[in-house]
Amino acid sequence: MSVLTTNYLTPTGREEAWRFTPLKRLRGLHDGVAVQSDRESLITKGALPSGVTFTRENLEPLASSDDVIIERVRGAATSVAHLAIAANTEVAEPIFLGRSAGALDTAEFSRVRITLGTHAVATVIVENTTDTVLAEDLEIYCAPGSNLKFVTLQEFESKSVYTARHHAVVDKDATFKSITVTVGGDVVRILPTVEFKAPGASADLLGVYFATAGQFFEHRMHVDHAVPHAKSNVNYKGALAGKDAHTVWIGDVLIRAAAEGTDTYELNRNLLLSDGARADSVPNLEIETGEIIGAGHASTTGRFDDEQLFYLMSRGIAMADARRLVVRGFFNEIVSEIGNEEVQNRIMDRIDAELEKAAHNG
Amino acid sequence: MSTLEIRNLQVSVDTDNGTVEILKGVDLTIKSGETHAIMGPNGSGKSTLAYSIAGHPKYTITGGSVTLDGVDVLEMTVDERAKAGLFLAMQYPVEVPGVSVSNFLRTAATALRGEAPKLRTWVGEVKDAMEALNMDPSFATRNVNEGFSGGEKKRHEIMQLELLKPKMAILDETDSGLDVDALRIVSEGVNRAKAANNLGVILITHYTRILRYIQPDFVHVFANGRVVEQGGPELAEKLEANGYADYVSK
């Protein structure tokens, strides 16, 4: 199998892309040691609306990858789970996909494709639960004029290892918005990447993560502005509580020489809720042309704002409830963008639970 | 009938250049239904007094006592002080991103009343309180103080005063930054709270204008971390005419 041909790519931990990741905890996904299962866990929830299909196909990758795990997935997966929304189809209700079957002794190598036809409009919500070892190569194509809201919910149990690339190719005048929520798992490493195919394309990459004791969550964006007049906006918010909670946020934005009229901004804010947690935040803007509308980045890492807690408590609200309100408020800006009340409430409740767990563990 | 007693209160703050003593022995006694105006120059320690009574973590109490009906307030956490019946309308109300006014108010009312207010009556209660302060209903869905104008923040504070029904309220420059109409609206709110709950009030201000709406029973001059003179409403007029020169010369 092609696993052997990729061995030369096996990371040592010294590579820029891998320098934060605890390779030893990847359960062999990166070095070929993981035993492949024949699980194909991704399923749709509920009936699909007309104009939407979900099939298993053989598809060539949309884009190349320099990520060793993605290469291994491409060598190992025998088919691609393909969700297609036909041209001119507007789906009002979200389309739910999910993974709830998993195992820790074997690894699932999964390829997924989401295709939006021209002028199609849809919201896709992917729910990842259970305990599993999963490497995923997920590619999205937004045809001209289409509009996709893509929500992924990492609500794994505590032992899961999940590494993925979520790569979106956004064509002329298409709008892509992703909301990535990571609140569960042992190691989660997601590469939300975007490439623009033609002018008028736009991408919003939003995310929240909450890591408690011992958890490692990495989100490594890459936005490639290779064409003129595309727009991108990145906004990730994270909270950490507990010993050795570790999060990594990397925001690589590349504005190539041809990408005149680019407008981009990236923001990462972290809330450190206890000692012993570590948030790495690295915005990285590379600009090869001066003819742009705007390019900026900001990164902040802070603790609870005493003034906010004091204000709330001075109205009779107990410390624990005040902290809960502030944390919910912090995440609300992004969670409310999901646009589905049931999912939003579930995520907020999970965040409450994580906060509570952290408070009890000191 | 409640009594808030402040005895020889001494307070300091830690700064980069060491500890600074701000309150140097404050004595005040406020009873239910009474209104005490505190006037004094910038930096004399008025807000420090207000924050210290409310329990702001920045201030260290180095001496003296504060009791409400004989119970030690300084031993209480911030929320316990509110539950005991103390309320502080802040000079600079704090923005709390992502937390809606309605969620905030309901959480506070639940904490203070010991149970969640019945949804049906609660909605009406909030609506009435906002109307009374001439606040647009859309404020309920906005985030706490976020993007509020100076005057809107002050109206929001007094709206909470009416809704949360404390026994004793400290109003720290609630009148600053209010236009003439807002001053009247806010003063009426304070007077309603006084009438409804026999509220005791410490009213910190720089101007006699608000004292025409909210009649003080006592006026205290505050300078250099302590009360340096006490009198009736006429003292305020005298201060307005003469300033604080008599008091700050030490």
Ligand SMILES: Nc1ncnc2c1ncn2[C@@H]1O[C@H](COP(=O)(O)OP(=O)(O)OP(=O)(O)O)[C@@H](O)[C@H]1O
């Ligand atoms: N954290 C701090 N570091 C240094 N000095 C402080 C700090 N907090 C308060 N002070 C000082 O304490 C003094 C009293 O401040 P306070 O805010 O109580 O005054 P105030 O009487 O309310 O004034 P104003 O009328 O301007 O509102 C001021 O000189 C202020 O600079």
Ligand SMILES: [Mg+2]
């Ligand atoms: Mg002040």
